[in-house]
Amino acid sequence: MFPANKQYDLIIVGAGLSGFAAAVSARENGLTTLVIEKGRSLGGDGNYVEGAMGVDSQLQRAADIRVDKTQLLQDELNYSHYEASAPHLKQFIDHSGETIDWLQGLGIKFSKVGAQGKSWPTIHTFEGGGHAAVQALIDQATTHGTEIVTSLSAQRVLMTDGHVSGLVVKSEATGQQRDLSTSAVLLATGGYVDNPDLIKQRTPFSNRLLSVSDGKSTGDGMQLAWQAGAAHYQMGAIQYGGGAIYDRINPPFVHMASQVAAAATQEAILWVNERGERFINEDVNDNMCHAGGAILTQSRVYSILDQAAVDHLTDVGLYKEVGNSPVSPDKFDQLKDELTDKLAAGAKYLTKADSLDALARQLHLADLPATVAHYNQLVAAGVDSDFGKAAAYLTPVTTGPFYAVELGVGMACALGGLRVDHQNAVLNDHGYPVSGLFAAGNDAAGMLVGDTYAVTLPGSTAGYAVYSGRNAVASLLTKQAVTN
Ligand SMILES: Cc1cc2nc3c(=O)[nH]c(=O)nc-3n(C[C@H](O)[C@H](O)[C@H](O)COP(=O)(O)OP(=O)(O)OC[C@H]3O[C@@H](n4cnc5c(N)ncnc54)[C@H](O)[C@@H]3O)c2cc1C
Secondary structure (H helix, E strand, O other): OOOOOOEEOEEEEOOOHHHHHHHHHHHHOOOOEEEEOOOOOOOHHHHHOOEEEOOOOHHHHHOOOOOOHHHHHHHHHHHOOOOOOHHHHHHHHHHHHHHHHHHHHOOOOEEEEEOOOOOOOOEEEEOOHHHHHHHHHHHHHHHOOOEEEOOEEEEEEEEEOOEEEEEEEEEOOOOOEEEEEEOOEEEOOOOOOOOHHHHHHHOOOHHHEEEOOOOOOOOHHHHHHHHOOOOOOOOOOEEEEEEEEOOOOOOHHHHOOOHHHHHHHOOOOEEEEOOOOEOOOHHHHHOHHHHHHHHHOOOOEEEEEEHHHHHHHHHOOOOOOOOOOOOOOOOOOOHHHHHHHHHHOOOOOEEEEOOHHHHHHHHOOOOHHHHHHHHHHHHHHOOOOOOOOOHHHOOOOOOOOEEEEEEEEEEEEEOOOOOEOOOOEEEOOOOOEEEEEEEOHHHOHHHHOOOEOOOOOOOHHHHHHHHHHHHHHHHHHHHHHHHO
Protein backbone atom coordinates (compact mmCIF):
# COMPACT_ATOMS: atom_id res chain seq x y z
CA MET A 1 0.00 0.00 0.00
CA PHE A 2 1.24 3.49 -0.83
CA PRO A 3 0.60 6.58 1.32
CA ALA A 4 -2.62 8.54 0.91
CA ASN A 5 -0.95 11.86 0.15
CA LYS A 6 1.96 12.69 -2.07
CA GLN A 7 3.15 15.86 -0.34
CA TYR A 8 4.51 15.97 3.22
CA ASP A 9 6.32 18.47 5.44
CA LEU A 10 8.43 15.60 6.73
CA ILE A 11 8.96 11.98 5.80
CA ILE A 12 10.51 9.83 8.51
CA VAL A 13 12.30 6.73 7.22
CA GLY A 14 12.14 4.01 9.88
CA ALA A 15 9.40 3.32 12.44
CA GLY A 16 11.67 2.61 15.40
CA LEU A 17 12.48 4.49 18.58
CA SER A 18 13.97 7.62 17.01
CA GLY A 19 11.42 7.65 14.19
CA PHE A 20 8.50 7.64 16.59
CA ALA A 21 10.04 10.19 18.94
CA ALA A 22 10.34 12.44 15.88
CA ALA A 23 6.82 11.59 14.70
CA VAL A 24 5.26 12.55 18.04
CA SER A 25 7.22 15.82 18.10
CA ALA A 26 6.29 16.58 14.51
CA ARG A 27 2.60 16.08 15.19
CA GLU A 28 2.82 18.09 18.41
CA ASN A 29 4.01 20.91 16.15
CA GLY A 30 1.48 20.47 13.38
CA LEU A 31 3.75 19.08 10.65
CA THR A 32 2.17 16.87 7.99
CA THR A 33 4.20 13.76 8.64
CA LEU A 34 4.57 10.34 7.07
CA VAL A 35 6.45 7.49 8.76
CA ILE A 36 7.51 4.66 6.48
CA GLU A 37 8.70 1.27 7.69
CA LYS A 38 10.22 -1.40 5.47
CA GLY A 39 9.21 -4.23 7.79
CA ARG A 40 5.75 -5.45 8.61
CA SER A 41 5.96 -4.56 12.29
CA LEU A 42 6.68 -1.30 14.10
CA GLY A 43 9.21 -0.33 16.75
CA GLY A 44 12.49 -1.66 15.32
CA ASP A 45 15.13 -2.58 17.88
CA GLY A 46 13.43 -0.07 20.15
CA ASN A 47 11.23 -3.01 21.13
CA TYR A 48 14.15 -4.74 22.87
CA VAL A 49 15.60 -1.78 24.71
CA GLU A 50 15.96 -2.07 28.46
CA GLY A 51 16.39 1.59 29.29
CA ALA A 52 17.39 5.07 28.18
CA MET A 53 20.14 7.39 29.35
CA GLY A 54 19.40 10.69 31.04
CA VAL A 55 21.26 13.13 33.23
CA ASP A 56 19.42 15.37 35.68
CA SER A 57 15.98 13.92 35.02
CA GLN A 58 13.16 14.43 37.50
CA LEU A 59 13.50 10.76 38.44
CA GLN A 60 17.20 11.16 39.23
CA ARG A 61 16.56 14.27 41.26
CA ALA A 62 13.86 12.46 43.23
CA ALA A 63 16.32 9.61 43.88
CA ASP A 64 19.02 12.14 44.85
CA ILE A 65 21.27 10.93 42.01
CA ARG A 66 23.68 13.71 41.02
CA VAL A 67 25.95 13.53 37.99
CA ASP A 68 28.68 16.05 37.25
CA LYS A 69 28.03 16.77 33.57
CA THR A 70 31.46 18.23 32.91
CA GLN A 71 33.19 15.22 34.44
CA LEU A 72 30.89 12.91 32.51
CA LEU A 73 31.73 14.66 29.24
CA GLN A 74 35.46 14.48 30.01
CA ASP A 75 35.25 10.79 30.88
CA GLU A 76 33.33 9.91 27.74
CA LEU A 77 35.66 11.93 25.51
CA ASN A 78 38.61 10.10 27.03
CA TYR A 79 36.86 6.75 26.61
CA SER A 80 36.27 7.60 22.94
CA HIS A 81 39.91 8.73 22.51
CA TYR A 82 38.43 12.08 21.52
CA GLU A 83 36.81 10.59 18.44
CA ALA A 84 33.37 11.50 19.78
CA SER A 85 32.21 14.98 18.83
CA ALA A 86 32.51 17.03 22.03
CA PRO A 87 29.84 19.63 21.14
CA HIS A 88 27.38 16.99 19.97
CA LEU A 89 27.94 14.80 23.03
CA LYS A 90 27.65 17.82 25.33
CA GLN A 91 24.40 18.90 23.73
CA PHE A 92 22.99 15.39 24.11
CA ILE A 93 24.07 15.14 27.76
CA ASP A 94 22.63 18.58 28.51
CA HIS A 95 19.23 17.67 27.02
CA SER A 96 19.09 14.03 28.06
CA GLY A 97 17.31 14.61 31.37
CA GLU A 98 14.53 16.68 29.83
CA THR A 99 14.20 13.98 27.15
CA ILE A 100 13.40 11.43 29.89
CA ASP A 101 10.98 13.94 31.46
CA TRP A 102 9.25 14.33 28.08
CA LEU A 103 8.79 10.54 27.84
CA GLN A 104 7.39 10.51 31.36
CA GLY A 105 5.04 13.30 30.40
CA LEU A 106 3.71 11.10 27.60
CA GLY A 107 2.80 8.46 30.19
CA ILE A 108 5.85 6.22 29.72
CA LYS A 109 6.83 4.65 33.01
CA PHE A 110 10.25 3.75 34.38
CA SER A 111 10.83 1.01 36.94
CA LYS A 112 14.22 2.24 38.20
CA VAL A 113 17.12 4.56 37.51
CA GLY A 114 20.78 4.01 38.25
CA ALA A 115 24.00 2.39 37.10
CA GLN A 116 24.59 -0.83 35.19
CA GLY A 117 27.76 -2.61 36.26
CA LYS A 118 30.61 -0.11 36.56
CA SER A 119 28.95 2.89 34.92
CA TRP A 120 27.44 6.30 35.42
CA PRO A 121 23.97 6.10 37.05
CA THR A 122 22.19 7.15 33.87
CA ILE A 123 19.99 4.29 32.73
CA HIS A 124 16.25 4.78 33.20
CA THR A 125 14.74 1.30 32.89
CA PHE A 126 11.44 1.20 31.01
CA GLU A 127 8.59 -0.48 32.88
CA GLY A 128 7.41 -3.18 30.47
CA GLY A 129 10.62 -2.86 28.43
CA GLY A 130 11.28 -0.95 25.23
CA HIS A 131 8.21 -2.50 23.66
CA ALA A 132 5.92 -0.66 26.10
CA ALA A 133 7.75 2.61 25.51
CA VAL A 134 7.62 2.33 21.73
CA GLN A 135 3.96 1.33 21.85
CA ALA A 136 3.17 4.45 23.89
CA LEU A 137 4.91 6.59 21.24
CA ILE A 138 3.05 4.79 18.45
CA ASP A 139 -0.25 5.43 20.25
CA GLN A 140 0.61 9.11 20.63
CA ALA A 141 1.56 9.46 16.99
CA THR A 142 -1.51 7.67 15.62
CA THR A 143 -3.92 9.43 17.99
CA HIS A 144 -2.69 12.72 16.60
CA GLY A 145 -3.03 11.66 13.00
CA THR A 146 0.46 10.69 11.88
CA GLU A 147 0.32 8.53 8.77
CA ILE A 148 2.29 5.29 9.13
CA VAL A 149 2.84 2.88 6.26
CA THR A 150 4.55 -0.48 6.73
CA SER A 151 6.22 -2.73 4.13
CA LEU A 152 7.40 0.42 2.37
CA SER A 153 11.11 1.09 2.06
CA ALA A 154 13.01 4.24 1.17
CA GLN A 155 15.07 3.76 -1.99
CA ARG A 156 16.48 7.16 -2.89
CA VAL A 157 16.37 10.75 -1.70
CA LEU A 158 15.42 13.15 -4.49
CA MET A 159 17.33 16.41 -4.64
CA THR A 160 16.39 19.54 -6.60
CA ASP A 161 18.80 22.50 -6.74
CA GLY A 162 20.73 21.10 -3.79
CA HIS A 163 17.68 20.67 -1.56
CA VAL A 164 15.66 17.59 -0.64
CA SER A 165 12.55 17.53 -2.82
CA GLY A 166 11.24 14.01 -2.41
CA LEU A 167 11.77 10.37 -1.69
CA VAL A 168 11.51 7.29 -3.89
CA VAL A 169 9.75 4.51 -2.00
CA LYS A 170 9.20 0.85 -2.82
CA SER A 171 6.38 -1.44 -1.78
CA GLU A 172 8.01 -4.50 -0.23
CA ALA A 173 4.88 -6.46 -1.12
CA THR A 174 4.73 -5.70 -4.88
CA GLY A 175 8.11 -4.21 -5.71
CA GLN A 176 6.39 -1.15 -7.21
CA GLN A 177 8.06 2.21 -6.72
CA ARG A 178 6.59 5.68 -6.28
CA ASP A 179 7.93 9.23 -5.85
CA LEU A 180 6.72 11.16 -2.82
CA SER A 181 7.15 14.88 -2.45
CA THR A 182 8.63 16.46 0.67
CA SER A 183 11.09 19.16 1.62
CA ALA A 184 12.53 17.23 4.55
CA VAL A 185 13.56 13.61 5.12
CA LEU A 186 14.62 12.21 8.49
CA LEU A 187 16.72 9.06 8.29
CA ALA A 188 15.96 6.87 11.31
CA THR A 189 16.82 3.42 9.98
CA GLY A 190 18.71 1.98 12.97
CA GLY A 191 22.33 1.81 11.79
CA TYR A 192 24.13 -1.05 10.08
CA VAL A 193 24.50 -3.97 12.49
CA ASP A 194 22.74 -6.30 10.02
CA ASN A 195 24.87 -5.36 7.02
CA PRO A 196 27.82 -7.81 6.92
CA ASP A 197 29.74 -5.78 4.30
CA LEU A 198 29.58 -2.59 6.36
CA ILE A 199 30.45 -4.51 9.53
CA LYS A 200 33.46 -5.93 7.71
CA GLN A 201 34.57 -2.36 6.87
CA ARG A 202 34.51 -1.66 10.60
CA THR A 203 36.22 -4.83 11.86
CA PRO A 204 38.05 -7.73 10.23
CA PHE A 205 36.76 -10.18 12.87
CA SER A 206 33.24 -10.27 11.54
CA ASN A 207 32.81 -14.05 11.24
CA ARG A 208 32.29 -14.58 14.98
CA LEU A 209 30.05 -11.54 15.43
CA LEU A 210 26.41 -12.40 16.05
CA SER A 211 23.75 -9.73 15.59
CA VAL A 212 20.98 -9.77 18.19
CA SER A 213 19.03 -7.07 16.36
CA ASP A 214 15.74 -7.69 14.53
CA GLY A 215 17.66 -8.07 11.27
CA LYS A 216 16.44 -4.87 9.61
CA SER A 217 19.28 -2.51 10.53
CA THR A 218 21.01 -2.88 7.17
CA GLY A 219 22.62 0.55 6.90
CA ASP A 220 19.98 1.95 4.54
CA GLY A 221 20.05 5.41 6.11
CA MET A 222 23.77 5.81 5.52
CA GLN A 223 23.54 4.62 1.97
CA LEU A 224 20.59 6.91 1.18
CA ALA A 225 22.51 9.83 2.65
CA TRP A 226 25.75 9.03 0.83
CA GLN A 227 23.82 8.89 -2.46
CA ALA A 228 22.39 12.32 -1.69
CA GLY A 229 25.87 13.81 -1.15
CA ALA A 230 26.57 13.17 2.53
CA ALA A 231 30.15 12.72 3.73
CA HIS A 232 31.41 9.23 4.54
CA TYR A 233 32.24 9.74 8.20
CA GLN A 234 34.08 7.33 10.54
CA MET A 235 32.33 3.99 10.92
CA GLY A 236 32.23 4.37 14.70
CA ALA A 237 31.50 1.64 17.19
CA ILE A 238 29.76 -1.68 17.30
CA GLN A 239 27.90 -2.30 20.53
CA TYR A 240 29.42 -5.63 21.50
CA GLY A 241 27.17 -7.40 23.94
CA GLY A 242 30.05 -9.35 25.48
CA GLY A 243 30.47 -13.06 24.96
CA ALA A 244 27.64 -14.99 23.34
CA ILE A 245 27.19 -18.67 22.60
CA TYR A 246 28.79 -19.34 19.23
CA ASP A 247 26.08 -21.48 17.69
CA ARG A 248 26.67 -22.12 14.00
CA ILE A 249 23.14 -23.43 13.48
CA ASN A 250 20.59 -21.42 15.47
CA PRO A 251 20.23 -17.63 15.53
CA PRO A 252 21.59 -15.80 18.61
CA PHE A 253 18.21 -14.85 20.06
CA VAL A 254 17.44 -18.50 20.96
CA HIS A 255 20.15 -18.22 23.63
CA MET A 256 19.04 -14.88 25.06
CA ALA A 257 17.41 -16.44 28.13
CA SER A 258 19.72 -19.45 28.35
CA GLN A 259 21.33 -20.17 31.70
CA VAL A 260 24.20 -21.98 29.99
CA ALA A 261 24.88 -18.73 28.11
CA ALA A 262 24.71 -16.74 31.35
CA ALA A 263 27.04 -19.17 33.13
CA ALA A 264 29.56 -19.05 30.27
CA THR A 265 29.50 -15.30 29.67
CA GLN A 266 28.40 -13.62 32.91
CA GLU A 267 30.79 -15.55 35.07
CA ALA A 268 34.46 -14.73 35.09
CA ILE A 269 35.86 -18.20 35.72
CA LEU A 270 38.23 -19.26 32.95
CA TRP A 271 38.33 -18.31 29.28
CA VAL A 272 40.85 -19.96 26.94
CA ASN A 273 41.74 -19.60 23.30
CA GLU A 274 42.21 -22.05 20.42
CA ARG A 275 45.41 -23.39 22.02
CA GLY A 276 43.86 -23.73 25.45
CA GLU A 277 45.79 -20.69 26.71
CA ARG A 278 44.29 -18.09 29.01
CA PHE A 279 44.41 -14.65 27.33
CA ILE A 280 42.58 -12.10 29.50
CA ASN A 281 41.40 -11.20 33.01
CA GLU A 282 37.92 -12.67 32.65
CA ASP A 283 36.38 -9.99 34.87
CA VAL A 284 36.76 -7.71 31.83
CA ASN A 285 33.12 -8.69 31.32
CA ASP A 286 32.21 -5.77 33.60
CA ASN A 287 32.40 -3.86 30.31
CA MET A 288 30.66 -5.98 27.69
CA CYS A 289 32.29 -4.09 24.80
CA HIS A 290 35.75 -4.63 26.19
CA ALA A 291 34.91 -8.31 26.75
CA GLY A 292 33.75 -8.54 23.12
CA GLY A 293 36.93 -6.89 21.91
CA ALA A 294 39.07 -9.29 23.95
CA ILE A 295 37.25 -12.37 22.66
CA LEU A 296 37.76 -11.21 19.09
CA THR A 297 41.53 -11.04 19.55
CA GLN A 298 41.62 -14.86 19.52
CA SER A 299 40.73 -17.35 16.79
CA ARG A 300 38.48 -19.40 19.05
CA VAL A 301 37.38 -18.85 22.63
CA TYR A 302 35.95 -21.30 25.17
CA SER A 303 34.53 -20.60 28.59
CA ILE A 304 35.54 -23.46 30.90
CA LEU A 305 33.36 -24.55 33.81
CA ASP A 306 33.88 -27.41 36.20
CA GLN A 307 31.19 -29.34 38.06
CA ALA A 308 31.90 -27.35 41.23
CA ALA A 309 31.05 -24.14 39.35
CA VAL A 310 27.86 -25.66 37.98
CA ASP A 311 26.90 -26.77 41.50
CA HIS A 312 27.75 -23.37 42.98
CA LEU A 313 25.69 -21.53 40.37
CA THR A 314 22.78 -23.88 40.94
CA ASP A 315 22.85 -23.93 44.73
CA VAL A 316 24.19 -20.49 45.62
CA GLY A 317 24.05 -18.27 42.53
CA LEU A 318 26.42 -15.98 40.71
CA TYR A 319 29.99 -15.50 41.87
CA LYS A 320 29.96 -12.22 40.04
CA GLU A 321 27.04 -9.96 39.14
CA VAL A 322 27.89 -8.18 35.91
CA GLY A 323 24.65 -6.25 35.84
CA ASN A 324 24.51 -5.52 32.13
CA SER A 325 22.85 -8.65 30.83
CA PRO A 326 19.18 -9.52 30.53
CA VAL A 327 20.08 -12.87 32.17
CA SER A 328 21.34 -12.54 35.71
CA PRO A 329 19.45 -15.24 37.56
CA ASP A 330 19.97 -15.36 41.30
CA LYS A 331 20.01 -19.12 41.08
CA PHE A 332 20.66 -21.13 38.00
CA ASP A 333 17.75 -23.47 38.57
CA GLN A 334 17.67 -24.65 34.95
CA LEU A 335 21.42 -24.87 34.37
CA LYS A 336 21.88 -28.61 34.93
CA ASP A 337 18.83 -29.53 32.86
CA GLU A 338 19.92 -27.20 30.07
CA LEU A 339 23.40 -28.74 30.01
CA THR A 340 21.92 -32.25 29.83
CA ASP A 341 19.39 -31.31 27.14
CA LYS A 342 21.85 -29.44 24.96
CA LEU A 343 24.42 -32.22 25.14
CA ALA A 344 21.72 -34.75 24.28
CA ALA A 345 20.70 -32.59 21.33
CA GLY A 346 24.30 -32.62 20.07
CA ALA A 347 24.91 -28.87 20.44
CA LYS A 348 28.27 -28.21 18.76
CA TYR A 349 29.12 -25.25 20.98
CA LEU A 350 29.01 -27.36 24.16
CA THR A 351 31.53 -30.06 25.08
CA LYS A 352 31.68 -32.17 28.24
CA ALA A 353 34.47 -34.48 29.39
CA ASP A 354 35.37 -36.30 32.58
CA SER A 355 38.93 -34.98 32.62
CA LEU A 356 40.74 -31.89 31.38
CA ASP A 357 42.97 -34.10 29.22
CA ALA A 358 39.90 -35.54 27.52
CA LEU A 359 38.36 -32.08 27.04
CA ALA A 360 41.64 -30.83 25.56
CA ARG A 361 41.77 -33.81 23.17
CA GLN A 362 38.18 -33.36 22.00
CA LEU A 363 38.62 -29.66 21.21
CA HIS A 364 42.31 -29.73 20.20
CA LEU A 365 43.19 -27.35 23.05
CA ALA A 366 46.71 -28.66 23.55
CA ASP A 367 47.68 -26.32 26.40
CA LEU A 368 44.47 -26.60 28.42
CA PRO A 369 45.69 -28.94 31.19
CA ALA A 370 48.82 -26.85 31.79
CA THR A 371 46.80 -23.63 31.67
CA VAL A 372 44.38 -24.91 34.29
CA ALA A 373 47.18 -26.16 36.54
CA HIS A 374 48.86 -22.74 36.38
CA TYR A 375 45.56 -20.90 36.85
CA ASN A 376 44.76 -22.97 39.95
CA GLN A 377 48.15 -21.94 41.39
CA LEU A 378 47.19 -18.28 40.89
CA VAL A 379 43.85 -18.96 42.59
CA ALA A 380 45.62 -20.63 45.53
CA ALA A 381 47.98 -17.64 45.82
CA GLY A 382 45.00 -15.28 45.62
CA VAL A 383 46.71 -13.07 43.04
CA ASP A 384 46.27 -13.10 39.26
CA SER A 385 49.82 -12.08 38.48
CA ASP A 386 49.21 -12.86 34.78
CA PHE A 387 46.32 -10.53 33.96
CA GLY A 388 45.16 -8.94 37.20
CA LYS A 389 41.70 -10.42 37.65
CA ALA A 390 40.22 -9.31 40.97
CA ALA A 391 40.93 -11.79 43.78
CA ALA A 392 37.21 -12.16 44.52
CA TYR A 393 36.73 -13.82 41.14
CA LEU A 394 39.61 -16.25 41.32
CA THR A 395 37.67 -19.51 41.34
CA PRO A 396 39.52 -22.83 40.95
CA VAL A 397 38.80 -25.30 38.16
CA THR A 398 39.34 -28.71 39.74
CA THR A 399 36.28 -30.93 39.85
CA GLY A 400 35.16 -33.03 36.90
CA PRO A 401 33.24 -33.35 34.75
CA PHE A 402 34.39 -30.29 32.84
CA TYR A 403 32.43 -28.22 30.31
CA ALA A 404 33.61 -25.97 27.47
CA VAL A 405 31.21 -23.49 25.88
CA GLU A 406 32.39 -21.87 22.65
CA LEU A 407 31.96 -18.10 22.60
CA GLY A 408 31.39 -15.59 19.84
CA VAL A 409 30.44 -11.97 20.40
CA GLY A 410 26.91 -10.60 20.38
CA MET A 411 26.29 -7.20 18.85
CA ALA A 412 23.22 -5.07 19.46
CA CYS A 413 23.83 -2.14 17.14
CA ALA A 414 26.45 -0.47 14.95
CA LEU A 415 26.92 3.29 14.91
CA GLY A 416 28.66 5.64 12.52
CA GLY A 417 29.04 6.43 8.86
CA LEU A 418 27.31 9.82 8.92
CA ARG A 419 28.28 13.20 10.31
CA VAL A 420 25.51 15.45 11.64
CA ASP A 421 25.55 18.93 13.15
CA HIS A 422 23.86 20.39 16.25
CA GLN A 423 20.56 20.24 14.43
CA ASN A 424 20.95 16.58 13.42
CA ALA A 425 21.27 17.86 9.84
CA VAL A 426 23.37 15.47 7.72
CA LEU A 427 26.63 17.10 6.60
CA ASN A 428 28.50 16.89 3.31
CA ASP A 429 32.27 16.64 2.78
CA HIS A 430 32.63 20.38 3.34
CA GLY A 431 30.88 20.26 6.71
CA TYR A 432 27.67 21.91 5.49
CA PRO A 433 24.14 20.43 5.59
CA VAL A 434 22.71 18.43 2.74
CA SER A 435 19.74 20.77 2.75
CA GLY A 436 16.55 19.13 4.04
CA LEU A 437 18.23 15.88 5.13
CA PHE A 438 18.34 14.87 8.81
CA ALA A 439 19.46 11.74 10.67
CA ALA A 440 18.57 10.45 14.12
CA GLY A 441 19.04 7.42 16.34
CA ASN A 442 21.69 4.89 15.43
CA ASP A 443 22.08 6.49 11.98
CA ALA A 444 23.57 9.56 13.68
CA ALA A 445 24.93 8.12 16.93
CA GLY A 446 28.44 7.63 15.53
CA MET A 447 28.91 11.23 16.69
CA LEU A 448 28.87 10.07 20.32
CA VAL A 449 31.53 7.37 20.21
CA GLY A 450 35.03 6.44 19.18
CA ASP A 451 35.88 2.88 18.27
CA THR A 452 34.15 1.39 21.34
CA TYR A 453 30.55 1.76 22.43
CA ALA A 454 30.08 3.73 25.64
CA VAL A 455 28.89 1.03 28.05
CA THR A 456 30.01 3.49 30.70
CA LEU A 457 27.00 5.64 29.80
CA PRO A 458 24.24 3.03 29.87
CA GLY A 459 21.12 3.65 27.81
CA SER A 460 22.92 6.12 25.59
CA THR A 461 21.68 4.87 22.20
CA ALA A 462 18.05 4.71 23.30
CA GLY A 463 18.31 8.08 25.05
CA TYR A 464 19.97 9.52 21.97
CA ALA A 465 17.34 7.99 19.67
CA VAL A 466 14.61 9.90 21.49
CA TYR A 467 16.66 13.08 21.91
CA SER A 468 17.88 13.21 18.31
CA GLY A 469 14.47 12.44 16.79
CA ARG A 470 13.01 15.37 18.67
CA ASN A 471 16.03 17.56 17.98
CA ALA A 472 15.77 17.02 14.23
CA VAL A 473 12.13 18.10 14.29
CA ALA A 474 12.92 21.16 16.41
CA SER A 475 15.62 22.10 13.89
CA LEU A 476 13.25 21.69 10.99
CA LEU A 477 10.73 23.96 12.70
CA THR A 478 13.41 26.57 13.34
CA LYS A 479 14.49 26.47 9.69
CA GLN A 480 10.88 26.78 8.54
CA ALA A 481 10.32 29.75 10.85
CA VAL A 482 13.43 31.46 9.45
CA THR A 483 12.34 30.76 5.83
CA ASN A 484 8.81 32.05 6.45
C1 LIG B 1 18.56 -6.70 22.00
C2 LIG B 1 18.86 -5.23 22.02
C3 LIG B 1 18.82 -4.54 23.23
C4 LIG B 1 19.12 -3.19 23.26
N1 LIG B 1 19.07 -2.55 24.47
C5 LIG B 1 19.39 -1.25 24.55
C6 LIG B 1 19.30 -0.56 25.81
O1 LIG B 1 18.88 -1.11 26.82
N2 LIG B 1 19.66 0.74 25.84
C7 LIG B 1 20.11 1.40 24.73
O2 LIG B 1 20.46 2.57 24.83
N3 LIG B 1 20.14 0.79 23.52
C8 LIG B 1 19.79 -0.50 23.41
N4 LIG B 1 19.81 -1.13 22.17
C9 LIG B 1 20.15 -0.36 20.98
C10 LIG B 1 18.90 0.08 20.17
O3 LIG B 1 19.18 -0.28 18.87
C11 LIG B 1 18.66 1.57 20.12
O4 LIG B 1 18.76 2.17 21.33
C12 LIG B 1 17.35 2.06 19.43
O5 LIG B 1 16.45 1.09 19.05
C13 LIG B 1 17.79 2.86 18.21
O6 LIG B 1 16.68 3.47 17.62
P1 LIG B 1 16.64 3.70 16.05
O7 LIG B 1 15.40 4.45 15.79
O8 LIG B 1 17.92 4.26 15.57
O9 LIG B 1 16.55 2.22 15.41
P2 LIG B 1 15.39 1.15 15.49
O10 LIG B 1 14.62 1.32 16.74
O11 LIG B 1 15.99 -0.17 15.22
O12 LIG B 1 14.44 1.52 14.24
C14 LIG B 1 14.88 1.51 12.90
C15 LIG B 1 13.72 1.15 11.97
O13 LIG B 1 14.04 1.55 10.64
C16 LIG B 1 13.53 0.59 9.74
N5 LIG B 1 14.20 0.70 8.44
C17 LIG B 1 15.48 0.36 8.13
N6 LIG B 1 15.74 0.64 6.84
C18 LIG B 1 14.61 1.16 6.31
C19 LIG B 1 14.25 1.63 5.00
N7 LIG B 1 15.10 1.63 3.97
N8 LIG B 1 12.99 2.09 4.79
C20 LIG B 1 12.09 2.08 5.81
N9 LIG B 1 12.37 1.64 7.08
C21 LIG B 1 13.61 1.20 7.32
C22 LIG B 1 13.82 -0.72 10.48
O14 LIG B 1 13.06 -1.78 9.94
C23 LIG B 1 13.47 -0.35 11.93
O15 LIG B 1 12.11 -0.62 12.21
C24 LIG B 1 19.47 -2.49 22.08
C25 LIG B 1 19.49 -3.17 20.87
C26 LIG B 1 19.17 -4.52 20.83
C27 LIG B 1 19.18 -5.24 19.51
